[in-house]
Amino acid sequence: MALKRMLENWSDLRKQDYYEDEPYMWGMSIDLNKCTGCGSCVTACYAENNLPVVGKERCGSGHAMHWMRIERYWEEPEGETDIDVEHSDYPERGAHYTPMMCQQCNHAPCEPVCPVAATYHTPDGLNAQVYNRCVGSRYCGNNCPYKVRYFNFFDFSKDIPAPLEMQLNPDLSVRSKGVMEKCTFCVQRIRTAKGKAEDEGHRDYIEDGAVKTACQQTCPTEAIVFGNLKDNDSKVKTLWAEHEVELNRHEQDKVEDTRGYRVLEELNVEPSVMYLDRVRDTEA
Amino acid sequence: MSDYSMKDIEWAKINRDVLASLESPRKEFWIVLSVCIFLVLCGAAAEVYQYNEGLGTALMNKPHYWQLYISNFVFWIGMSHSGTLLSAILLLTHADWRKPIYRFAEAMTLFSILTAAIFPVIHLGRVWDMYWVLPYPNERGIWPNFRSPLLWDAAAITTYATSSVLFLYVGMIPDLAICRDNAKGWRKKLYTALSIGWMGRASEWMAFRKTYVLLACFLVPLAVSVHSIVASDFAMSIMPDWHITSFPPYFVAGALYSGCAAIITLFVLLRYVFKFEDYMTTEIMDKTAKLTFAIAMVWNYLNLSEYASIWYSNDMFEKEVLLEKFFGPYHWVVWGMLLCALVAPFAMAFEKVRHNMWAMFWLSLVLQLGMWLERFQIVSPPLASNHEPWTWAVVWPGLIQLTITVASFGWFTMLFLIFCKIFPSVSMYEVKEMVFHRRKASSRTDMEDLDKVKNDMIKAEEGLS
Numbered sequence: 001m002a003l004k005r006m007l008e009n010w011s012d013l014r015k016q017d018y019y020e021d022e023p024y025m026w027g028m029s030i031d032l033n034k035c036t037g038c039g040s041c042v043t044a045c046y047a048e049n050n051l052p053v054v055g056k057e058r059c060g061s062g063h064a065m066h067w068m069r070i071e072r073y074w075e076e077p078e079g080e081t082d083i084d085v086e087h088s089d090y091p092e093r094g095a096h097y098t099p100m101m102c103q104q105c106n107h108a109p110c111e112p113v114c115p116v117a118a119t120y121h122t123p124d125g126l127n128a129q130v131y132n133r134c135v136g137s138r139y140c141g142n143n144c145p146y147k148v149r150y151f152n153f154f155d156f157s158k159d160i161p162a163p164l165e166m167q168l169n170p171d172l173s174v175r176s177k178g179v180m181e182k183c184t185f186c187v188q189r190i191r192t193a194k195g196k197a198e199d200e201g202h203r204d205y206i207e208d209g210a211v212k213t214a215c216q217q218t219c220p221t222e223a224i225v226f227g228n229l230k231d232n233d234s235k236v237k238t239l240w241a242e243h244e245v246e247l248n249r250h251e252q253d254k255v256e257d258t259r260g261y262r263v264l265e266e267l268n269v270e271p272s273v274m275y276l277d278r279v280r281d282t283e284a
Numbered sequence: 285m286s287d288y289s290m291k292d293i294e295w296a297k298i299n300r301d302v303l304a305s306l307e308s309p310r311k312e313f314w315i316v317l318s319v320c321i322f323l324v325l326c327g328a329a330a331e332v333y334q335y336n337e338g339l340g341t342a343l344m345n346k347p348h349y350w351q352l353y354i355s356n357f358v359f360w361i362g363m364s365h366s367g368t369l370l371s372a373i374l375l376l377t378h379a380d381w382r383k384p385i386y387r388f389a390e391a392m393t394l395f396s397i398l399t400a401a402i403f404p405v406i407h408l409g410r411v412w413d414m415y416w417v418l419p420y421p422n423e424r425g426i427w428p429n430f431r432s433p434l435l436w437d438a439a440a441i442t443t444y445a446t447s448s449v450l451f452l453y454v455g456m457i458p459d460l461a462i463c464r465d466n467a468k469g470w471r472k473k474l475y476t477a478l479s480i481g482w483m484g485r486a487s488e489w490m491a492f493r494k495t496y497v498l499l500a501c502f503l504v505p506l507a508v509s510v511h512s513i514v515a516s517d518f519a520m521s522i523m524p525d526w527h528i529t530s531f532p533p534y535f536v537a538g539a540l541y542s543g544c545a546a547i548i549t550l551f552v553l554l555r556y557v558f559k560f561e562d563y564m565t566t567e568i569m570d571k572t573a574k575l576t577f578a579i580a581m582v583w584n585y586l587n588l589s590e591y592a593s594i595w596y597s598n599d600m601f602e603k604e605v606l607l608e609k610f611f612g613p614y615h616w617v618v619w620g621m622l623l624c625a626l627v628a629p630f631a632m633a634f635e636k637v638r639h640n641m642w643a644m645f646w647l648s649l650v651l652q653l654g655m656w657l658e659r660f661q662i663v664s665p666p667l668a669s670n671h672e673p674w675t676w677a678v679v680w681p682g683l684i685q686l687t688i689t690v691a692s693f694g695w696f697t698m699l700f701l702i703f704c705k706i707f708p709s710v711s712m713y714e715v716k717e718m719v720f721h722r723r724k725a726s727s728r729t730d731m732e733d734l735d736k737v738k739n740d741m742i743k744a745e746e747g748l749s
Contacts, residue, residue: 061340062346075619113431115429115432136408141351145672152409269522
């Protein structure tokens, strides 16, 4: 029984870095300087993860199911400008784009509050959601500071018109009414790559770039970098190191000219996604 | 003196008056009952629709994962607390004025729990898998998540419901025996079964007293823990304005507050409907009102200290939510709550109000409205302005949620009315005890006179001899 196992291995389970020996720790870096807000990552996510298209009305009522979203924030330009941000139809100069999806927190606030343990942490650093286990109490959604958990408020899978169910991705399930879902870092791709690596005889090593998330694959400016944070040669780890962002460090020591930060990291949720701040020349 | 006003009631009259409430009721009773049943049916229809179509029909959406269902849940759980307060805490503190009113307060406790227990169920996305929350043995070795406050909720509520039923039932056994002796037909069978052969022997009374006090001792900490756990649903999260350390005592105080208000409402109604004027006297109302006032002041203190601690913490998110509460889209809810629950109770400082039954009736409704708004403003405004500004949205509860809310009041009243018709809503034996003690206390003065006469006689005799 699980309880017996738990009691026997109590000291092991209480260890600080429980998954220390695990060779993988998936992480991401998003360069906001490169992001143009085109939304192709959102589209790719819809195609890859069988996300339901809910239509204009339900989008308006807050029932959209986009695991990834482009957040637009308007910024007042400093000093005198030729653009009136407030009243202009196209105040591009004032817009900030932030692609926002599940940050795969290492101290995820959604995990301890689920009554049925439908959301849990995988050894490779993913914040997993077990659809079959979810009873839909929606506590996780409330406790998520990024509000990136999406609840199936309706039976969306029923609304797919006739031939379109043929285009669904067979690698993952279609979620039913009443369960919570969210970005998985394209876990089906990670698992496929892991299986392939195991077949080739190197279980503990996946080549950097062998796993690409759908959003990363589609991003025209390559703003999104995904990879293994425990692999010191991976591109994402290099970027994290370059911008002096570290896991398990509560407050990042900000060095001049580094742009790295993690969203809401002061809440101590340890997100696995690093953002690189946007720099702009206000004079130009 | 008003303190001894109940001393002249005869034992037989008590039995007669209380048993009369079980007889065929007035026409109004059936009207109210059918209205309640209609409301329950409306609620059931709304729930069936929501069950089939999905929770989105209730107009909950992304930042507003929780709404009226949860605030109603907190409201009803809160209402259940004052029954325990009146019957258990006041029993242990020997406050004898509780005796005529504690039975219906206890019934109120039970039915509020039964009402509250509906809400987490209909709130779930997949109701049919609800039992997964309970740690039942299964072949897969899967346990629920013991760290989740929702699991604590499930445990606390089932425990509280069970012990409340027991407490209500045990306290009712002597009265059920009286009912049994006077009943005919199916009632005779029911009361015979329920009174488990109560004969009124001294040994039975001794065992009964011990059990009752022990149950009361068990129930008091349980009641406090139940609402603390409900408060943990919020306090354990990291949402700004939910993550507040003082929430458990604040919730308990609020629970007792709204519960006392509900007791006053039912007090006046039962007194009118069943003509219990001789038992539910103005003196008892006066004391209930004073108790409510004291609890209201505790609640006010905790509420204001919560605002103060948020303000002086200077936390960006918490402060934002606090300002949004007072000046944002939900401002009328918050101001309405402050008006109804913070300002209105001061009316109870006046004796004229405390002694006027219908004034207390309307005041208690105002207090309950205030406390209901309080629960709404705990749940909704923090969700509307959470950590992530991009998701900020104001959503008001939809028709389905409102229907089910109204239906919950109908459901509660329906259960309560049926209870009052089947079981004695005033405790006969405890009222007799109370009358006995008062009679003794009031006759003490006469007794002293008698002693004097006796002494005088003795002295006179001595003088003679």
